[in-house]
Amino acid sequence: MKILIVNAGSSSLKFKLFEMPNEDVLASGEIERLNMPGSKVKIKYGDGEVYKEEQDKIDYEQSAGIMLNRLKDLNVIEHLGDIKAVAHRVVAGANVFDKVAEINDQTLKQIVDLGEIAPIHNPSEAKYIDIVASILPDVKQYAVFDSAFFHDVPEMNGQYGIPHELTEKFGIQRYGEHGINHTYITQEAMKMLGTDKADLVTLHLGSGSSIAAERDGKCYDTSMGYTPMNGLLMGTRAGDVDPALVPFLMKRMGASADEIIEMFNERSGMLGVSGISSDMRDLEESDDSRAKLALDMFLTRVIKYAASYITELDGVDAIVFSGGIGEHDEWVRSEVCKKLRWFGIKLDEEKNHAQQPGDMSAPDSKVKVFLIPADEEIAMVRDVFKYQN
Incomplete structure (x- = not known):
């Protein structure tokens, strides 16, 4: 089963295509310096092969198209339909999402609404979801939330020194970011220890x-x-x-x-x-x-x-x-x-x-x-x- 992972940051787009359940990486790529001069595309695939491309100011929509089309152009997949699921890193899940969620109209709206918390992330991540849906309309998409790792933060560190009724009423607290990677490197470090x-x-x-x-x-x-x-x-x-x-x-x-x-x-x-x-x-x-x-x-x-x-x-x-x-x-x-x-x-x-x-x-x-x-x-x-x- 081929699952495409989309990790859209504020200045880069990373992606990996996995064959599951073996966790084989069929291709991995990064498009960096988004919306900046000298945007660079690098995709590793096959038996150590590397594809490189450079353009000026690749934007979010162009980067999504490059990601999907190059996988096909480089014969990593025969058809875009070979991809059976797409998962997106989403920064802000607040207290609404504490685990993986399947994308539907309701969850997409919630991701957009939470853009107030992550204004340069959630809106673009929602846009990537829309772009991918337009190219792969029959493929299930999922959101994995960066903020989920921080649900365990003790109240003394998670709350702000504002009137408590506002904390309760508006769900104001420290939600954090990069939780997916903090989770991963924490687990790897404990293995090493x-x-x-x-x-x-x-x-x-x-x-x-x-x-x-x-x-x-x-x-x-x-x-x-x-x-x-x-x-x-x-x-x-x-x-x-x-x-x-x-x-x-x-x-x-x-x-x-x-x-x-x-x-x-x-x-x-x-x-x-x-x-x-x-x-x-x-x-x-x-x-x-x-x-x-x-x-x-x-x-x-x-x-x-x-x-x-x-x-x-x-x-x-x-x-x-x-x-x-x-x-x-x-x-x-x-x-x-x-x-x-x-x-x-x-x-x-x-x-x-x-x-x-x-x-x-x-x-x-x-x-x-x-x-x-x-x-x-x-x-x-x-x-x-x-x-x-």
Whole structure:
């Protein structure tokens, strides 16, 4: 049974086609730098074959068409009808969804309505669902929710210090994001530790970034909040800001609340600070002082959250790096571990430079340092196949 997993992020589209139940990956691809110059397509398929393509400013609709059509063009499948199910990563399920859901008119409407919580994610994910449905009208589609992992967050970490009646009335709480990957890397880290009783800090660092604290496999705290805008400085998202800035900027700019939130989501973060790019690679190659400032701000916030979570957990057994930046940026890993050395964390710099997944700890490190590549797709396909059977 062929199941296509669609993982649409704020700046990239990842996908994998699985043959289940064997979990064989027939093809995997990524279209990165969406809506930016130099959008890149890369698809791995067959016996180590790689297809590459580059266009300027591939948008969401074009990327969905490329994803489906290239699978057929490259003879990964004979017909689009060979795909029997499609599963989408959906960021915000709030307290409406705590597990996989089959897409129908009602669930799609709920996903769209929850766009208020994830305005740069849920609407585009719903659009992908619509696009795929128009091309594969007879194929069942499913949603796997990032927020499901955070249902276990204790109330003291999940609630805000606002009047309790508003928390109850409007369901306002910390919903988090990247839960599918935090779940996956937590499970993998505990396998590497040989126990299911471990305290961890997991760092999903990419264009969208979040840090989570886990106790015995369950989320204890997370940097993202009611929306994915909270927490770390990100590619285009501001992260933590004083809420009083919203009315202040509305008055000074003559803007609406929605316009200010759009700015915080799409024109802030490393892009807004640097004025150059939202991509870490571009900033590291730049000599501009604002690019350096953006990097320093990103790094400082990662360190602040990681250190606070280690303290909150009374120490940890391991920290885990994942996500595009976490997996590929040795400088970030090195700097974070240097600042966390007071907790007994020590990175093996040779292993860090080699960037091989696995244990990157120095022999005398009191805390394990793991590099575990994100694999949200395998976590998703397992959930969907289990749901179907």
